[in-house]
Amino acid sequence: MSWRAPLSALLGLLLAGCGVTAEDCDPSAVHNLLRAGACQASGLYQARQARLQAAVEARAAEQQQAQAELQRQEAEAARLATERELQEQRLATIEGEVAGMQDVLTTARGERARHQAAVNALRRRSTALKRKAAGARPDDQAIRAEIETLSREVEERRKAIAGILGGMAY
Numbered sequence: 538m539s540w541r542a543p544l545s546a547l548l549g550l551l552l553a554g555c556g557v558t559a560e561d562c563d564p565s566a567v568h569n570l571l572r573a574g575a576c577q578a579s580g581l582y583q584a585r586q587a588r589l590q591a592a593v594e595a596r597a598a599e600q601q602q603a604q605a606e607l608q609r610q611e612a613e614a615a616r617l618a619t620e621r622e623l624q625e626q627r628l629a630t631i632e633g634e635v636a637g638m639q640d641v642l643t644t645a646r647g648e649r650a651r652h653q654a655a656v657n658a659l660r661r662r663s664t665a666l667k668r669k670a671a672g673a674r675p676d677d678q679a680i681r682a683e684i685e686t687l688s689r690e691v692e693e694r695r696k697a698i699a700g701i702l703g704g705m706a707y
Contacts, residue, residue, distance in 0.1 A: 649701045656694040663687045 663684060670680045 645701050649698055652694050652698045652701070656691055656698070659687055659691045659694065663691065 666680060666684050666687065670677070670684060
């Protein structure tokens with residue numbers, strides 16, 4: 538054992554003088570017995586292995602970080618897809634409500650037009666009866682009663698139209 542230490546030191550000096558580096562100490566590429574011994578004795582082989590191991594570990598850490606980022610992005614994409622689906626459902630609901638409101642509005646406009654036509658007809662009839670009543674005798678109660686009935690009917694139609702217009706205000 539005593540002869541190995543001086544031999545290792547001698548090999549180390551020889552290699553240091555020849556400029557041998559850790560990259561030169563690839564066991565698959567070193568076919569020289571002296572160089573292989575010097576690489577082993579000087580620790581260059583172990584240094585090369587340590588450097589390669591560190592590079593592998595760094596790559597593994599990068600891979601783990603990339604995988605974690607990919608998972609985060611996939612989770613975000615899934616969340617956004619769910620949010621989009623909810624928004625599309627809300628939009629479909631709102632569009633349905635708008636269509637329903639348009640139907641109600643169309644119906645209310647039709648009712649308003651029908652009531653307005655009835656009011657106009659009652660006004661014409663009321664005007665005709667007022668003319669007739671103006672020429673009638675003061676004791677002609679039947680005509681006056683018909684005028685009062687028509688006036689009440691006109692007022693009821695006005696209230697109905699006002700109710701429809703009030704309902705359309707929202």
